[in-house]
Amino acid sequence: MTLNDDQRLDWLRLIRSENVGPRTFRALVNHYGGAAAALEMLSALARRGGAQAPGRICSLDQAKREFEAAARIGARFVALGEPDYPARLRMIDDAPPLISVRGRSDVLKSAMVAIVGSRNASAAGAKFASQIARDLGQAEFTTVSGLARGIDAAAHRATLDTGTIACLAGGQDQIYPPEHAPLLDEIVERGAAISEMPFGWEPRARDFPRRNRLIAGLSLGVVVIEAARRSGSLITARLALEQGREVFAIPGSPLDPRCEGTNGLLKQGATLVTEASDILTALDPILGRTISAPAEEPEADNHASTAEPAADERRRITSLLGPTPIDIDDLIRLSGARAAVVRTVLLELEIAGRLERQTGGRVALL
Known part of the structure; x- marks a missing residue:
């Protein structure tokens, strides 16, 4: 398409x-x-x-x-669906319909690994991030990160020559942190910057988790280096798990608060990494799989023209909704209405700002 x-x-x-x-x-x-x-x-x-x-x-x-x-x-x-749209990103449930891209298109078709971690990185953590990123680049992987200070910046700088992708939390013209604007200019010479946010949009705190889902969605796996117990890097790791991506973590000192999150990931089953070969061993089998993705714009619902809900149907469907999420399939079954009618009511509520869609095809009334 x-x-x-x-x-x-x-x-x-x-x-x-x-x-x-x-x-x-x-x-x-x-x-x-x-x-x-x-x-x-x-x-x-x-x-x-x-x-x-x-x-x-x-x-x-x-x-x-x-x-x-x-x-x-x-x-x-x-x-979404065009040849230059990253294949793995389009596979996630909430893939952005449009992304703005600055830089090279071919890098978006490469095998990617995300590297994320502490903004307040230690010298050892930044050095290790650089080494891992450099080794992955030599193995023909593209590094994905969020242009943040610390680990992100170290990973980007180490792979300027082999290709790196920066996912932005704001618009393409609103770089955060501002001092990384020159770094971004270097990134787009051999790599790319992507964003789903409008031009002129200054990133806010709630925009960074949205950005993090793009980092995870682009990648085969996410490598976490130095993450505190509550950090955006752990959000990226959680999103990676939800998206079926691999999660890797670098162990750190139990005495360093910056390593509490990564050590916690290891306890939960993340793959322990001490060198790039640990990552390559896990990803080689995945690279042998074929990525299937939709190639055309979605077609119209055949029932759209006859899906106008009756007043009693609209009341019945709405009454079944509440703050507790419910599967759409269950809503169709419990309401006794046609699937097209239920979807129309959900669209009405959502456009009115009264409905929230959640992962796994569930919905909840706000």
Whole structure:
């Protein structure tokens, strides 16, 4: 699949509209057959879902301005299903429909390993991160990390010549930390920077876990070096496990708080790493597998035109929802309604800001 310019603008408008996240985007496109048709239905869905006023819908002018901002810094938008979209990233449940990419496209098709860890890294931790990253680069792996201080920066710098990918928590023009802007310029010469956030978006605390799922999603496995008991690196490790990725951890001194998280991962079954060969041994069998992924834009739901819920159906389905997550399949069974009707009600509630989609195909009422 390759989008034309108009379709790409429609995709950008839809994902930038209020209450539309990656999972909602796919549900809308599946249900209505395309982003353009879904955009036309957003206001009606919000009203039927109980919103007093329609949520903000990204305008065509806003989308064009973001395209122009991307072009000014040499970035481009790649859509889920297009050849340049990273194959492993598209396999996760909440893969971003569009990513902005700055740098080389071919590096996105390589085998990738993530290296993450403490921002306040020790000298030994930074040195080990550099060595592991360098050895993986010589073995033709691309390093993925988050451009943060400490371990991330050490891994990126060690693989500038062999290729590295920086996942950004903000827009492509809002680099964090700011002092790493020159490092990012070096990264994109031989590697790439990717982001799902709008241009001009300054990263906030809650944006970093979103960024971390991209780091894990791109990679065959995640290597954690020096992570405190509560740290973003452990979030990345958890997301990697949920996505079926390998998790590796480097042991550290029990007396160093920066190693509490990594030592904890080892107790939970992460693969212990003291050299790059430990990682290569675990990943070699995975590299022999074929990656299968959707190649086309999702087709329209055949029942979309006849899925208008009756008032009693809408009440029955909504009454079954609450703050406790429920599987959509269970909701269909308990409500006795057709699957297409249930999905329509869920879309209405979500666009109205009343529903949250969770991992494993579960939903909960906010």
